[in-house]
Amino acid sequence: MTLTLYNTLTRRQEPFETVEPGKVKMYYCGVTVYDYCHLGHARACIVWDVVRRYLQFIGYQVRYIQNFTDIDDKILNRACVEHSSMEAVADRFIKAYFEDMARLGIKEADEYPRATHTMNGILRLIHQLENKGFAYPADGDVYYPVRKFSEYGKLSGQKLEDLQAGKSDRVNVEDPEYQKKKDPFDFALWKAARPGEPAWESPWGAGRPGWHIECSAMVRDRLGDTIDIHAGGTDLIFPHHENEIAQSEAVTGKPLARYWLHNGMVTVDGQKMSKSLGNFTTIRDLLARGVDPMAVRLFVLTAQYRTPIDFTDEAIAAATNGWHTIKEGLLFGYQYGKKLGWDLGTGDWGLAAEEEFSQSPLPLIPRGGPTFPNPYVERFQETVNNDFNFPGGLTVLFELAKELRRQGNVLVHEGKTETSPDELQRQWQTLVTLAGILGLEAEIETQTYTSNGLSDAEIEAKIQQRQEARIAKNFAESDRIRDELQAEGITLIDSRDGTRWHRN
Numbered sequence: 001m002t003l004t005l006y007n008t009l010t011r012r013q014e015p016f017e018t019v020e021p022g023k024v025k026m027y028y029c030g031v032t033v034y035d036y037c038h039l040g041h042a043r044a045c046i047v048w049d050v051v052r053r054y055l056q057f058i059g060y061q062v063r064y065i066q067n068f069t070d071i072d073d074k075i076l077n078r079a080c081v082e083h084s085s086m087e088a089v090a091d092r093f094i095k096a097y098f099e100d101m102a103r104l105g106i107k108e109a110d111e112y113p114r115a116t117h118t119m120n121g122i123l124r125l126i127h128q129l130e131n132k133g134f135a136y137p138a139d140g141d142v143y144y145p146v147r148k149f150s151e152y153g154k155l156s157g158q159k160l161e162d163l164q165a166g167k168s169d170r171v172n173v174e175d176p177e178y179q180k181k182k183d184p185f186d187f188a189l190w191k192a193a194r195p196g197e198p199a200w201e202s203p204w205g206a207g208r209p210g211w212h213i214e215c216s217a218m219v220r221d222r223l224g225d226t227i228d229i230h231a232g233g234t235d236l237i238f239p240h241h242e243n244e245i246a247q248s249e250a251v252t253g254k255p256l257a258r259y260w261l262h263n264g265m266v267t268v269d270g271q272k273m274s275k276s277l278g279n280f281t282t283i284r285d286l287l288a289r290g291v292d293p294m295a296v297r298l299f300v301l302t303a304q305y306r307t308p309i310d311f312t313d314e315a316i317a318a319a320t321n322g323w324h325t326i327k328e329g330l331l332f333g334y335q336y337g338k339k340l341g342w343d344l345g346t347g348d349w350g351l352a353a354e355e356e357f358s359q360s361p362l363p364l365i366p367r368g369g370p371t372f373p374n375p376y377v378e379r380f381q382e383t384v385n386n387d388f389n390f391p392g393g394l395t396v397l398f399e400l401a402k403e404l405r406r407q408g409n410v411l412v413h414e415g416k417t418e419t420s421p422d423e424l425q426r427q428w429q430t431l432v433t434l435a436g437i438l439g440l441e442a443e444i445e446t447q448t449y450t451s452n453g454l455s456d457a458e459i460e461a462k463i464q465q466r467q468e469a470r471i472a473k474n475f476a477e478s479d480r481i482r483d484e485l486q487a488e489g490i491t492l493i494d495s496r497d498g499t500r501w502h503r504n
Contacts, residue, residue, distance in 0.1 A: 001378075003058065003385045006306060008237060008260040009155050013387055018228045019258065024055050024062045025223045027257075029215055029232035029240070030112070032069040033093040034078045036282040037100050039311055040233070040266045040273060046300045047263045048231050049106045050438055051388055057437050058381065059368035065222045066109040067215060068094055070116050071208055076197060086198050090114075100283040104293050105439045113218045115209065119200050121217035122209045125251060126189045126202075134250040138180035140192025140205040146185040149246040155260060156238035160185060187243055189213045212243035219256065220248065230257035234264055234306075264308045273311075281311070294327070294440055295320040301390045301438060322398070323440070328408075328503070329401025330435060330442040333428045336408055340421040365433040376400060376430045390438065397438070400431040409502040412456060454488050463492065463499050 003016040018024055028048045031041055052064050070090035079089045098108075115122075126142055129135040134149065135142050146152050146160070153159055163185065177188070188210040193199035199206040209217075219227060225248075232241060241260065248256040265272070268279040287293060299319035303309040333342070365377055376396055383392035407417045407424060417424060435441070454462075462481055469477040482492055485501070493500045 001382050001385050004387060005259050005261060006387045007258075008262050009257075011157075014259070016259070018060070019226055022059070022061060024060045024229065025227040026052065026055075026062060026064045026229040026231065027215075027219050027223060027227055028064070028066045028109075029230075029236055030066040030068055031097060032072050032074060033090045033097065034072065034074040035093060036096055036284060038273065038280060038282050039268075039286065042100075042104060042283050042296060043266050043300045043309065044233055044263050045101055045106050046104060046297055046439070047305045047388075050301065050390060051229075051231070051261075051305075053107070053437050053439060054384060054388065057365075057367060057369075063223065064109045065111050065113065065218070067218045068097075068112055068114045069211065069214060070094070070114045071198065071214075072211065087116075090116075096284075103287060104283065104296060105441055107439075111222060113222055115214040115218070118214065118218050118221055119209070121221040122213055123200075123202055125213060125217045125220065125247065126209075128251045129189065129247065132250060134247075135189055136182065137204045140207060141177070141180055141188055142190035142204050143181055143186040144189050144243070144247060145182060146187065146246065147183060149250055151249070152246050153242065155242050155245055158238055158242070187212060187239065189247070212240055213247055215240070216244050216247040216256075219244075220252075225252040225254045225256075227257050229259050229261055231261045231263070234262045237262060263305050264303070267308055267310045269312055270310055291316060292320060292323055294442070295323045297439055298323045298326070298394075301394060304391060305388055325405070326397055326401045326431075326435060326440055327442045329397075329404040329428070329431050330440075332404040332408055333425070333432070336411055337425070337428075339411065340417070340424060342421065342425050365430060374426075374430060376427070377434070380434050393434070393438070397431060397434055397440075400427055400434075404428060404431065405503070412502070413500045454485075454490065459485065459490055459501060463501065466492075467499065 004013045005016050006013045026048075028044070031037060037045075048064075048066075052062050055062050068090070071086065075086050075089050078084075079086050082089065094112075101108075126135055129144065130137075130142070133145075135144055190202060190204055190209060190213075191207050192204075193206040193208070197208070199208060219230070230241070230244075237260075245256050267273060268277075268281070271277060271279060273279055273281070283296075286296065295316060296319070299311075299316055300309065302319065302322075365374065369377060369381065376399075380393045380396045383389050383396070386392070403419075404424070404427060407419055411417050419427075462485060466478050466481040469475070469481065485492060489503055490501055491503075493502075
């Protein structure tokens with residue numbers, strides 16, 4: 001089962017082979033910190049979080065870097081409006097970022113470099129570009145001569161001739177920046193200082209870096225000349241990632257990344273999400289509405305990561321229902337493990353998979369895969385190995401969760417399960433492990449480890465009260481108890497042999 005990935009650079013699916021065997025160097029173009037994170041950010045961060053978890057599970061040692069763009073016109077504009085500073089705005093929204101991502105169960109990256117903390121690397125890279133003839137100064141600015149890089153456009157498929165035809169009507173020849181450039185397609189590596197803006201000293205005068213050079217420098221400083229995976233949204237393919245390639249490869253002569261992976265965008269009721277349309281939803285606003293963070297993760301994972309995903313009330317409702325099903329399966333061991341005679345051990349014994357997949361008294365599936373045949377794990381890996389097909393992997397989780405729920409109902413009604421306790425334990429541990437890879441984790445809600453607030457004993461007691469009410473022909477009380485249980489997610493089935501029940 002070889003992992004294959006769709007590479008934006010080559011436009012085909014390829015076997016995954018790393019620069020260094022057993023190790024993955026991965027970089028994700030993170031957020032520009034001038035506002036709260038929205039659903040688009042949530043999708044990207046969840047997708048690359050799960051990619052990292054899966055790579056770790058199949059045995060790779062992953063070094064995962066995610067940057068913050070903390071110098072940008074949008075940040076400066078917000079600071080001006082708020083009578084604040086660029087640093088204060090960036091710090092506030094970086095703090096908010098970590099709060100939001102923690103609620104979504106996203107593991108922190110190994111490092112979060114900031115553009116303003118990478119200034120030496122940025123200046124060094126611009127200087128090397130200048131020495132190689134790939135940068136030229138112009139009145140305090142420094143530009144990259146796009147036409148000098150013969151492979152420009154190889155990532156996006158854009159051709160300068162086509163771009164020239166479409167751009168001619170939009171060029172403002174009176175623009176001072178346009179007048180500084182030798183060619184309209186040249187882009188800024190360094191921008192001369194403007195009054196009232198933060199600036200750093202450089203050989204070309206005081207100023208600040210362009211956006212594209214920041215990521216090139218941060219990748220190189222943290223991960224080296226060539227990395228395994230460079231990830232980001234499809235909106236970054238051109239010009240940002242195209243320009244990164246031009247900058248980095250002009251200096252090193254080496255590929256910047258072996259695999260370029262891009263997640264699709266989020267739409268809202270079929271329209272692009274934007275503030276101007278009034279359909280802009282932040283992560284914290286969504287969660288404030290009572291949406292379960294795990295339902296958000298599940299919503300994201302139900303779509304192939306490269307395709308657009310449409311956010312609707314119906315879609316989030318479906319994801320919430322799906323999460324309830326998986327959650328019941330995750331709680332199965334806590335609810336029925338002792339009744340089935342499992343050796344539960346002590347402490348937290350596997351509700352969520354550990355990063356090393358090996359620290360639980362009841363061992364989960366070890367890193368690198370199972371040590372014995374496990375058809376569920378094999379199907380999960382075979383599916384996900386096809387370009388991170390997480391929607392296909394979810395089908396395995398739903399199959400396990402639904403079977404565990406069914407066996408729980410059989411156990412309650414008949415006193416024993418159709419499947420052996422050992423096999424059920426194996427299925428449950430498999431579900432816990434696979435859910436952990438996807439970052440789907442349930443909280444233990446009560447001491448009785450039930451998924452709805454009533455223990456089995458409490459349910460049986462209410463059924464007995466209802467039976468006594470029926471014998472006394474107090475049908476109003478009987479109906480009240482039935483409705484009360486129904487509100488708790490418990491359905492009663494009356495028959496000549498008595499009353500059976502199951503959790504919805």
